[in-house]
Amino acid sequence: MSTLIELQELSKAFGDLHVLRGVDLSFADREVTSLIGQSGTGKSVLFKCMMGLIEPDQGRVLYEGKDLHELDEDSLAEVRRSFGYAFQDDALFDSMNVGENIAFPLREVLGMRKRRQLRERVAEMLDWIELPGIEKKLPSELSGGMRKRVGIARALAIKPKVLLFDEPTSGLDPVLGQTINDLVLRVNKELGLTCILITHDIPAAFRISDRVVFLHEGEVIAQGAPAKVMRSDHDMVRRFIENSFSSTEGA
Amino acid sequence: MTVLAFSRDLFERIGNFTIFLAQTVRFLFKRPVRPRLYFEQMERIGVHSVPIITLSSLAIGMIFALQMVSLLQPFRAEIATGSAVAITMAREFAPVITTLMLIAKNGSAMAAEIGTMKVTEQIDAMETMSVDPIHYLVVPRVVASIIMFPMLTMLANIVGVVGAYVISVGVYDLEGATYLSQMFRDLKPNDVISGLIKAAVMGAIVSTICTYHGLHSGSGAKGVGESSTNAVVASSVAILIADYVMAMIMMQVMY
Ligand SMILES: Nc1ncnc2c1ncn2[C@@H]1O[C@H](COP(=O)(O)OP(=O)(O)O)[C@@H](O)[C@H]1O
Numbered sequence: 201m202s203t204l205i206e207l208q209e210l211s212k213a214f215g216d217l218h219v220l221r222g223v224d225l226s227f228a229d230r231e232v233t234s235l236i237g238q239s240g241t242g243k244s245v246l247f248k249c250m251m252g253l254i255e256p257d258q259g260r261v262l263y264e265g266k267d268l269h270e271l272d273e274d275s276l277a278e279v280r281r282s283f284g285y286a287f288q289d290d291a292l293f294d295s296m297n298v299g300e301n302i303a304f305p306l307r308e309v310l311g312m313r314k315r316r317q318l319r320e321r322v323a324e325m326l327d328w329i330e331l332p333g334i335e336k337k338l339p340s341e342l343s344g345g346m347r348k349r350v351g352i353a354r355a356l357a358i359k360p361k362v363l364l365f366d367e368p369t370s371g372l373d374p375v376l377g378q379t380i381n382d383l384v385l386r387v388n389k390e391l392g393l394t395c396i397l398i399t400h401d402i403p404a405a406f407r408i409s410d411r412v413v414f415l416h417e418g419e420v421i422a423q424g425a426p427a428k429v430m431r432s433d434h435d436m437v438r439r440f441i442e443n444s445f446s447s448t449e450g451a
Numbered sequence: 452m453t454v455l456a457f458s459r460d461l462f463e464r465i466g467n468f469t470i471f472l473a474q475t476v477r478f479l480f481k482r483p484v485r486p487r488l489y490f491e492q493m494e495r496i497g498v499h500s501v502p503i504i505t506l507s508s509l510a511i512g513m514i515f516a517l518q519m520v521s522l523l524q525p526f527r528a529e530i531a532t533g534s535a536v537a538i539t540m541a542r543e544f545a546p547v548i549t550t551l552m553l554i555a556k557n558g559s560a561m562a563a564e565i566g567t568m569k570v571t572e573q574i575d576a577m578e579t580m581s582v583d584p585i586h587y588l589v590v591p592r593v594v595a596s597i598i599m600f601p602m603l604t605m606l607a608n609i610v611g612v613v614g615a616y617v618i619s620v621g622v623y624d625l626e627g628a629t630y631l632s633q634m635f636r637d638l639k640p641n642d643v644i645s646g647l648i649k650a651a652v653m654g655a656i657v658s659t660i661c662t663y664h665g666l667h668s669g670s671g672a673k674g675v676g677e678s679s680t681n682a683v684v685a686s687s688v689a690i691l692i693a694d695y696v697m698a699m700i701m702m703q704v705m706y
């Protein structure tokens with residue numbers, strides 16, 4: 201499969217805190233990739249570099265061969281149209297209700313104007329996340345898990361080429377987590393979207409991903425097909441895998 | 452902090468603010484224009500401020516008249532109170548009082564609201580959807596301020612003059628017709644116009660400073676609180692300086 205996104209030697213520090221230390225990664229078109237790693241290793245920072253929200257100190261982000269940080273404003277906006285980003289802490293617009301939140305990218309990115317069309321797409325998205333009929337609710341009226349799912353719906357709404365999910369299932373109960381993981385698989389298979397997710401749900405990551413990447417202290421320590429990474433002898437990877445599988449299957 | 456570090460920090464801020472201003476001007480003319488956002492801000496800055504501006508300018512007009520009548524009485528010139536109040540309100544007090552009130556009411560809210568959006572990643576989210584926060588959040592507030600500050604200043608002018616009339620004629624028994632005819636003889640259109648120009652400039656200053664502080668808010672509730680406080684302090688100082696400079700220029704060219 202062809203490479204869609206390529207990260208080369210990506211480094212980022214905040215003051216003395218070296219978050220990313222030369223990350224080399226590539227993401228193939230139409231694949232599902234899971235990024236796994238401890239909290240605070242810079243997974244979210246990596247996503248933000250990929251979207252051009254944070255400028256890396258060193259290294260490059262290539263999207264279809266174009267360097268994101270060398271693009272002018274309009275071309276960057278153009279590239280971003282191909283991305284959907286579900287934030288770790290939902291980042292819903294709290295002055296807008298759920299329906300307006302989901303309609304926002306439809307209006308602004310796709311230029312969709314017809315009310316009926318917008319309403320239908322919003323309803324479709326809410327069905328996908330199993331929260332039908334909550335268009336009129338404000339984000340402040342929702343639970344954390346509901347907000348998170350609305351954030352996912354907002355990212356999915358424009359059916360972009362690439363979807364970045366930052367911990368889509370944390371904070372959800374196992375049943376809902378499963379729903380979201382199935383949703384990721386579904387948009388990947390049915391719509392052919394490239395999905396990259398950050399997750400702590402190791403069993404699910406190994407089940408739904410074409411590729412798994414382990415990050416540790418700002419570096420990639422293991423990557424490849426799930427079966428291959430499963431056999432990794434890196435200490436950190438072993439501990440991650442053992443701890444997550446022993447709790448679910450060891451009993 | 453050393454002097455060197457402080458001045459470097461200061462220059463960096465000035466540089467950043469200048470870039471921010473340039474971007475704001477550029478986005479003023481960029482499409483798409485979103486009329487709903489402009490009306491929303493005009494309503495919040497304009498319509499919702501009518502009570503507080505009415506109250507404060509009425510109080511200023513009345514207090515001012517009270518002082519003027521008692522100061523002018525020994526010279527038997529108290530009938531000039533109307534002119535004195537109308538002219539100083541138009542040139543100075545109406546724009547300055549209005550602006551200070553709007554800083555407290557709307558400027559702080561601009562910084563806090565945008566600051567909260569920044570720390571909760573709503574600004575980042577907006578950018579991922581190819582919407583520039585300056586275009587979407589800053590420009591409507593700046594435009595609404597430039598329009599509404601002068602309109603509220605005009606309101607303050609009228610209410611202030613009414614307040615002064617009530618005190619002068621109602622309480623001190625000055626002769627109403629003479630009071631008014633003198634006032635309308637002395638008050639020149641340029642007095643009013645200069646005040647409105649000041650208000651528009653102050654609207655631009657306040658809205659840009661406050662939105663800038665919001666967009667550069669530090670993290671957490673503390674960061675938002677600080678940016679809001681800094682926005683109020685910085686814009687208050689800035690408009691007082693700007694008022695002095697504009698008054699000097701207008702003395703030369705308008706009065
Ligand atoms: N904008 C920022 N400014 C300063 N430090 C940051 C910023 N964003 C993230 N960090 C720091 O970078 C580190 C990695 O953060 P993050 O990528 O969110 O971790 P995670 O892997 O859990 O997603 C953390 O220590 C965090 O405090």
Ligand SMILES: [Mg+2]
Pocket residue numbers: 243244245288366
């Ligand atoms: Mg994170």
